[in-house]
Amino acid sequence: MSQRLYEQTFYEILEVAPNATQQDIYAAYHRAKATYSPDSPALYSMFTREEARELMNLIEEAFSTLCDQSRRREYDMLLIQRHQGFHPESLAASAQPGLPDFKLPDGHDHPDKAHRKVVPSASPVKPPAPAKKESLPEGFARTRMSVYEVDPAMEAEIQQQTLFDGPFLLKVRQYKKVNLDQLSEGTKISRPYITALESNDYDALPAPVFVRGFVVQLAKVYALNEKLVADSYMSLLRKAKG
Amino acid sequence: MSAPQKGEKIYYMRGTMSPEARIIAVGGGKGGVGKSFFSSGLGIFLANLGYNTLLVDLDLGAANLHTCLGEEPGENSISDFLSGRVSSLAELARPTRYRNLRLIGGSNDPLDMANINDLHKSQIMSSLFHLKADFIILDLSAGTHSTTLDFFLMASHQILTVTPDPSSIENAYRFIKSAFFRKIKRYEFQLNLTNLIGDLMANKSQHGIRSPADLLYFVSKKDSKNGELLAHLMSTMNIQIVLNQVRTTSEIALGPSIESVCRKYFGINAQFLGHLDYDNAVWQSLRKKRHLLLEYPHSRVYAQLMGIARTLAGPRKEKKAIS
Numbered sequence: 215m216s217q218r219l220y221e222q223t224f225y226e227i228l229e230v231a232p233n234a235t236q237q238d239i240y241a242a243y244h245r246a247k248a249t250y251s252p253d254s255p256a257l258y259s260m261f262t263r264e265e266a267r268e269l270m271n272l273i274e275e276a277f278s279t280l281c282d283q284s285r286r287r288e289y290d291m292l293l294i295q296r297h298q299g300f301h302p303e304s305l306a307a308s309a310q311p312g313l314p315d316f317k318l319p320d321g322h323d324h325p326d327k328a329h330r331k332v333v334p335s336a337s338p339v340k341p342p343a344p345a346k347k348e349s350l351p352e353g354f355a356r357t358r359m360s361v362y363e364v365d366p367a368m369e370a371e372i373q374q375q376t377l378f379d380g381p382f383l384l385k386v387r388q389y390k391k392v393n394l395d396q397l398s399e400g401t402k403i404s405r406p407y408i409t410a411l412e413s414n415d416y417d418a419l420p421a422p423v424f425v426r427g428f429v430v431q432l433a434k435v436y437a438l439n440e441k442l443v444a445d446s447y448m449s450l451l452r453k454a455k456g
Numbered sequence: 457m458s459a460p461q462k463g464e465k466i467y468y469m470r471g472t473m474s475p476e477a478r479i480i481a482v483g484g485g486k487g488g489v490g491k492s493f494f495s496s497g498l499g500i501f502l503a504n505l506g507y508n509t510l511l512v513d514l515d516l517g518a519a520n521l522h523t524c525l526g527e528e529p530g531e532n533s534i535s536d537f538l539s540g541r542v543s544s545l546a547e548l549a550r551p552t553r554y555r556n557l558r559l560i561g562g563s564n565d566p567l568d569m570a571n572i573n574d575l576h577k578s579q580i581m582s583s584l585f586h587l588k589a590d591f592i593i594l595d596l597s598a599g600t601h602s603t604t605l606d607f608f609l610m611a612s613h614q615i616l617t618v619t620p621d622p623s624s625i626e627n628a629y630r631f632i633k634s635a636f637f638r639k640i641k642r643y644e645f646q647l648n649l650t651n652l653i654g655d656l657m658a659n660k661s662q663h664g665i666r667s668p669a670d671l672l673y674f675v676s677k678k679d680s681k682n683g684e685l686l687a688h689l690m691s692t693m694n695i696q697i698v699l700n701q702v703r704t705t706s707e708i709a710l711g712p713s714i715e716s717v718c719r720k721y722f723g724i725n726a727q728f729l730g731h732l733d734y735d736n737a738v739w740q741s742l743r744k745k746r747h748l749l750l751e752y753p754h755s756r757v758y759a760q761l762m763g764i765a766r767t768l769a770g771p772r773k774e775k776k777a778i779s
Contacts, residue, residue, distance in 0.1 A: 218673040229719060245709075245716065248713060254713060255625060255710060256710055256713030258625050258720050259630070260621045261717070269720070399612065410509070
């Protein structure tokens with residue numbers, strides 16, 4: 215495969231505009247997958263199977279970066295730095311807070327593991343390493359799913375809190391700017407259960423053993439003390455149910 | 457070499473000439489993929505939309521566009537123009553049963569008509585440029601003969617009809633490749649690529665160049681001015697794909713796939729115009745020597761052809777009551 219393709223941006227590889235929405239990227243990925251799968255009739259006499267496989271690897275690589283909002287933002291910053299005809303305003307649409315990241319279908323080899331080695335290390339399209347905490351501006355912090363502004367008063371309140379009920383968990387989620395959809399996607403807890411949990415609607419929750427698991431998951435995302443939060447919530451639940 | 461300054465004219469095109477009409481060439485590489493059927497259908501619809509349309513049968517030596525249209529074989533043909541019996545192709549255009557649609561056929565051509573020389577080819581091309589009409593549709597022959605490629609390249613809309621069969625797809629790509637190299641070979645001295653293009657045409661790769669897109673990358677790296685000229689040449693290829701004889705919905709996805717392969721391999725922007733269903737009505741109407749559009753106006757192919765014709769015609773310009 216020629217060097218030319220390795221020098222293309224992920225947007226060029228997926229044939230989408232730099233300001234494409236997540237839906238556009240997802241649709242482009244599916245189109246590309248249909249086009250460059252080894253048995254695709256459209257490749258006949260143009261690309262060999264080997265070339266198609268390499269192209270497919272590049273496409274997987276591009277998709278795995280662009281489908282993830284935070285990785286895409288980092289990649290965009292990298293492109294802007296490299297002056298590859300990218301301007302921040304053309305990327306405005308790529309920063310869409312609250313849009314869920316697309317996941318690869320189940321059973322799909324995650325391209326991160328399978329194909330990362332395909333791109334030579336000198337290639338300019340190599341995605342950046344996962345951002346480190348210190349890359350954030352001062353006064354900001356991140357969870358697994360969001361970036362939020364640190365409020366010392368709220369931090370202190372969380373530190374001193376001993377009673378972790380639904381409304382408090384909701385308050386923490388809103389403070390840490392974690393989107394309900396993202397949370398549901400990331401923890402695999404359905405939205406109705408998260409809502410029930412946050413509104414202390416104990417009747418709508420499943421058996422306690424599951425609820426404990428949910429609360430631990432949420433505590434992990436919010437970087438709270440898992441045991442403390444789970445014990446507190448479960449004691450409230452036991453009290454309410456009698 | 458320094459990068460071109462803003463406003464600096466860098467393109468010196470030989471023989472640049474703008475035609476009087478919008479020329480649509482219909483090729484496809486392979487035979488039996490529906491070039492004549494599509495040309496005739498497109499002609500009828502464009503004429504029906506009110507455009508003065510001229511169909512030209514350039515399948516020299518195997519002309520049968522009149523049969524597809526359901527017209528009688530004409531008395532005059534392109535050979536009369538080449539022999540000097542008439543002074544221009546316009547004199548050969550005869551009206552058809554469809555309003556606004558005229559035909560230059562080739563039913564009476566001599567049997568060796570397929571082997572025209574370069575002089576005759578230039579005469580035909582030059583005369584086509586001077587024909588007055590809104591649209592001129594060229595129905596080309598199968599294969600990648602240089603005459604066919606030159607007729608194809610002179611058009612502003614370069615349409616390829618492709619069927620979902622591997623043989624048709626292979627020939628279509630081969631056709632695009634041949635047309636592409638035929639076009640840039642004229643500029644090989646300007647681009648300083650004398651041996652490279654010959655090697656590429658012979659399928660020998662050099663400097664890791666396997667495709668036209670690689671060639672552009674290579675040329676641009678070497679000399680930005682030449683890169684710009686080549687990019688300009690590539691951008692003037694205006695290939696549009698019509699997928700014919702589609703039997704299943706999954707086959708329609710081939711259209712966008714071919715677009716993508718053209719972008720990745722050739723570095724040119726091919727456009728998928730639309731698809732036509734496989735329909736028994738097509739051969740049934742051909743047997744009756746009446747065009748499908750008259751015989752089966754309720755078929756899906758009718759609607760699909762009309763959609764493609766409308767896309768090609770673009771938005772209509774309103775005629776002003778007072779000029």
